Amino acid sequence: MSHVPDQPDQPDQPDPSLRLLWRHRIEVREEPKAKRGPKQKVSVDEVVDAAIDLADAEGLAAVTMRAIAQRFGLGTMTLYSYVPNRDALLVLMADQVTGRTVLPDLPDDTRKRLALVAHLQHDELRAHPWLLEVQDVRPWLGPNMSDRYEWQLQAVDGLGLTDLEMDQTVAVLVGFAGSIARSELMKRRAEEVTGMTEAEWWAANYDTLNEVMAGSHYPLAGRVGTAAGEAYQAATDPARELDYGLARIIDGVLAHVNR
Amino acid sequence: MSHVPDQPDQPDQPDPSLRLLWRHRIEVREEPKAKRGPKQKVSVDEVVDAAIDLADAEGLAAVTMRAIAQRFGLGTMTLYSYVPNRDALLVLMADQVTGRTVLPDLPDDTRKRLALVAHLQHDELRAHPWLLEVQDVRPWLGPNMSDRYEWQLQAVDGLGLTDLEMDQTVAVLVGFAGSIARSELMKRRAEEVTGMTEAEWWAANYDTLNEVMAGSHYPLAGRVGTAAGEAYQAATDPARELDYGLARIIDGVLAHVNR
DNA sequence: TCCAATTTCGTACGCTGTACGAAGATGACA
DNA sequence: TGTCATCTTCGTACAGCGTACGAAATTGGA
Numbered sequence: 001m002s003h004v005p006d007q008p009d010q011p012d013q014p015d016p017s018l019r020l021l022w023r024h025r026i027e028v029r030e031e032p033k034a035k036r037g038p039k040q041k042v043s044v045d046e047v048v049d050a051a052i053d054l055a056d057a058e059g060l061a062a063v064t065m066r067a068i069a070q071r072f073g074l075g076t077m078t079l080y081s082y083v084p085n086r087d088a089l090l091v092l093m094a095d096q097v098t099g100r101t102v103l104p105d106l107p108d109d110t111r112k113r114l115a116l117v118a119h120l121q122h123d124e125l126r127a128h129p130w131l132l133e134v135q136d137v138r139p140w141l142g143p144n145m146s147d148r149y150e151w152q153l154q155a156v157d158g159l160g161l162t163d164l165e166m167d168q169t170v171a172v173l174v175g176f177a178g179s180i181a182r183s184e185l186m187k188r189r190a191e192e193v194t195g196m197t198e199a200e201w202w203a204a205n206y207d208t209l210n211e212v213m214a215g216s217h218y219p220l221a222g223r224v225g226t227a228a229g230e231a232y233q234a235a236t237d238p239a240r241e242l243d244y245g246l247a248r249i250i251d252g253v254l255a256h257v258n259r
Numbered sequence: 260m261s262h263v264p265d266q267p268d269q270p271d272q273p274d275p276s277l278r279l280l281w282r283h284r285i286e287v288r289e290e291p292k293a294k295r296g297p298k299q300k301v302s303v304d305e306v307v308d309a310a311i312d313l314a315d316a317e318g319l320a321a322v323t324m325r326a327i328a329q330r331f332g333l334g335t336m337t338l339y340s341y342v343p344n345r346d347a348l349l350v351l352m353a354d355q356v357t358g359r360t361v362l363p364d365l366p367d368d369t370r371k372r373l374a375l376v377a378h379l380q381h382d383e384l385r386a387h388p389w390l391l392e393v394q395d396v397r398p399w400l401g402p403n404m405s406d407r408y409e410w411q412l413q414a415v416d417g418l419g420l421t422d423l424e425m426d427q428t429v430a431v432l433v434g435f436a437g438s439i440a441r442s443e444l445m446k447r448r449a450e451e452v453t454g455m456t457e458a459e460w461w462a463a464n465y466d467t468l469n470e471v472m473a474g475s476h477y478p479l480a481g482r483v484g485t486a487a488g489e490a491y492q493a494a495t496d497p498a499r500e501l502d503y504g505l506a507r508i509i510d511g512v513l514a515h516v517n518r
Numbered sequence: 519t520c521c522a523a524t525t526t527c528g529t530a531c532g533c534t535g536t537a538c539g540a541a542g543a544t545g546a547c548a
Numbered sequence: 549t550g551t552c553a554t555c556t557t558c559g560t561a562c563a564g565c566g567t568a569c570g571a572a573a574t575t576g577g578a
Contacts (some may be wrong), residue, residue, distance in 0.1 A: 014467040015453070015460075022471035037555020038543040065535065075558035077536080086535065136392070136445060141468070146477055153479035163486035165503065166479075171442070172435060172504035179434030186395060194274070201274075208273040209400070212281035218405055220412035220425075227422035244424065245431035245508075252511030296524020297574040324566065334527035336567075345566065519578100526573070534565070542557075548550090 017088045020044070021095055021142040040081070042072050047082050048092045052128075055093065060130035063090075090134045095142030097128050103151045113155045114250050117170065118177040122242055125181035132182050159257045172249055180242045199233055276347045279303070280354055280401040299340070301331050306341050307351045311387075314352065319389035322349075353393045354401030357383075362410045372414045373509050376429065377436040381501055384440035391441050418516045428512055435508060439501045458492055 019026065023044065050071045055063050065086060069076045083089045101124050106113050125131055152170045161169060187198065194201055202209075218225075232241070278285065282303065309330045314322050324345060328335045342348045360383050365372050384390055411429045420428060446457065453460055461468075477484075491500070 014464045018464060018467050018471060025474050026471055027474055034545065035555070036543095036545050036553070038557075040556070064533085066533090069558095077538095077558050077560095078556075080536075081556060133395070135441070136448070140449075143472075143475065146472070146475065146480060149484075150477045150480045153483055157479060163483045164490050167483050167487040168500065168503040169507075171438075171500070172507060175438030175442070175504070176431060176434055179430075179438050182394070183430070183434070189395065190399070205273045205277060208277050212277060212285055212402075213405070215284050215286055216402065216405065218409045220416060221405060221409045224412055224422045224426050225408075228426040231423050241427065241430075244427040245434070248428075248431060248511030248515055249504075249508055250511070251514050252507030252509070255510050255514060256507055293576065294524070295522070295574095295576050297526075299525070323564085325564085328527095336527050336569095337525075339567075340525055521578085522576095524573100524575080526571100528571090529569090531568085532566100535563100537562085538560090540557105540559090542555100544555080545553095547552085 017084060017091065018141070020083070020088065021092065025143050041074065042082075044082050044092070045096070046072070047079065048089065048096045051089055052093050052097050055130040056128060060090075060133050063093075063130075091140075091142065094131060094134045095144045097131065098124075098142070098148055099144035101148075103147065106151075106155050110159065110254065111250055114169075114173060114253065115246060117152050117155045118173045118242065118246050118249075121174050121177040122181050125178060126184065129181070129185045129188075132178065132185060135178075159253075161257060165256075169253055172253075173246075176245055176249060177242065180245070184241070198229070202229070276343060276350065277400070279342070279347065280351065284402050300333065301341075303341050303351070304355070305331070306338065307348065307355045310348055311352050311356050314389040315387060319349075319392050322352075322389075349393045350399075350401070353390060354403045356387050356390065357401070357407055358403035360407075362406065365410075365414050369418065369513065370509055373428075373432060373512065374505055376411050376414045377432045377501065377505050377508075380433050380436040381440050384437060385443065388440070388444045388447075391437065391444060394437075418512075420516060424515075431508055431512075432505075435504055436501065439504070443500070457488070461488070 047068060051063050051068050054067060054071075063086075065079050066076045069079050079089075083092065101120065103120075104116065107116065149170075152174065153166055156166045156169045190201070191197055196204060306327060310322050310327050313326060313330075322345075324338050325335045328338050338348075342351065360379065362379075363375070366375065408429075411433065412425055415425045415428045449460070450456055455463060
């Protein structure tokens with residue numbers, strides 16, 4: 001039960017799920033042979049799409065092999081002839097859902113270009129919050145992920161950045177967008193779990209908080225937390241949280257390239 | 260099995276785990292009564308510390324109620340007299356491990372002050388990567404989390420920012436540090452799972468990648484990805500990745516306050 | 519001494535991913 | 549037209565998870 005995997009003898013084998021990820025773009029160099037067994041009742045894309053729908057509707061935890069199979073009236077184990085295992089399915093979902101977002105033309109204005117990269121990522125993560133949980137499983141190098149990365153690099157191309165800096169600039173923009181999306185998700189989930197809005201939670205726990213925090217002093221947190229709480233509560237547009245940090249980041253990047 | 264919880268009749272009740280979180284700072288206003296049953300064999304702190312050790316050593320997935328109980332020779336269900344459930348335990352772990360990091364005095368230099376906030380967060384997440392997985396469970400308002408937030412606000416205090424901007428500035432710094440730590444973790448985990456270093460993985464999959472990507476064109480990603488790959492591979496100090504973005508963010512913040 | 523309160527914990531349930539192997543369907547070849 | 553190799557389908561089973569429940573054990577107060 002150690003977390004350290006032992007990879008004893010076998011030489012480095014190519015990752016089998018790479019071909020699955022790129023299945024649509026593989027140009028068959030030779031039609032090898034007609035398949036012999038029964039035809040598959042559904043397609044890999046249908047399976048992945050169903051899993052995405054499930055995740056969108058009920059969260060990633062609801063994406064169980066049994067639940068997906070049931071959607072098609074298939075036996076649970078049948079899914080394993082489409083997909084090697086659940087983790088591989090999650091990677092396929094991530095890449096497939098990434099492909100659904102069309103990449104708009106990049107504006108000429110640099111500032112708008114960088115902002116677009118962050119906003120696109122943020123909006124996508126808001127629409128499919130489970131992506132935040134999948135990212136740990138390394139959805140590397142799928143075709144749609146690769147397209148996305150190329151597009152992001154185009155947005156920072158021609159600014160005079162080094163190759164390394166281009167990669168890092170994209171990382172800052174995308175990373176920050178992700179962290180904002182994550183904190184929004186936490187807030188939403190907290191409301192689901194407790195069954196109260198944030199304001200209601202504070203009201204319900206006001207006395208308790210005052211009691212337990214009686215011995216501690218939070219002059220700044222008290223003042224700032226209140227201000228932030230009221231602002232976020234009133235904010236009809238949640239992307240507002242994104243804009244402040246994004247403006248600072250873009251300022252910093254532009255100052256760097258104009259140096 | 261819906262993900263939407265129903266909270267039918269009961270009025271808004273205070274969160275019971277708040278008292279557990281703040282257990283050390285609660286000043287008992289009256290010693291209510293001596294406990295009657297058998298004495299508890301261990302303390303809540305010991306349970307939480309054991310869970311932290313387990314998470315540090317074998318990852319969050321290894322933190323099972325059975326495994327923790329076994330460490331103390333207790334029955335599994337006994338843990339539920341210390342902690343209401345596993346999720347609550349994770350929150351306790353997060354706050355407790357946060358308390359282990361001593362908060363250094365803030366330097367006078369603004370730039371160093373902001374960098375310190377990000378670096379402290381980053382180093383902590385590197386030492387306890389499972390924190391990145393726990394954050395979804397909203398480790399709100401524990402005593403050590405509150406201390407941390409107050410300290411972070413001190414770092415951005417006196418710059419002329421509004422209350423809201425202070426909160427958002429901290430969010431940018433901490434969010435970015437988290438996203439860097441997350442991408443480092445992904446890389447490390449990928450190496451564990453595949454049993455190869457990143458370089459070995461690329462070597463093993465070079466032919467396959469060339470084949471599947473034959474129809475797609477990634478001029479920038481190819482060039483930049485290679486540069487980034489070589490740089491990160493050679494980088495002995497992984498915090499290097501943090502520094503570029505951090506410099507841009509701090510530049511942006513300083514430009515904002517000096518306006 | 520006896521009881522009420524409290525902790526301990528064995529058993530059980532429903533859930534998960536998935537290993538295994540049998541059964542069924544299909545195309546290729548003799 | 550069989551016959552067989554190959555592929556898909558899927559029922560069963562297993563280990564592991566969180567935890568509900570209720571009985572047993574332990575303790576202090578009356």
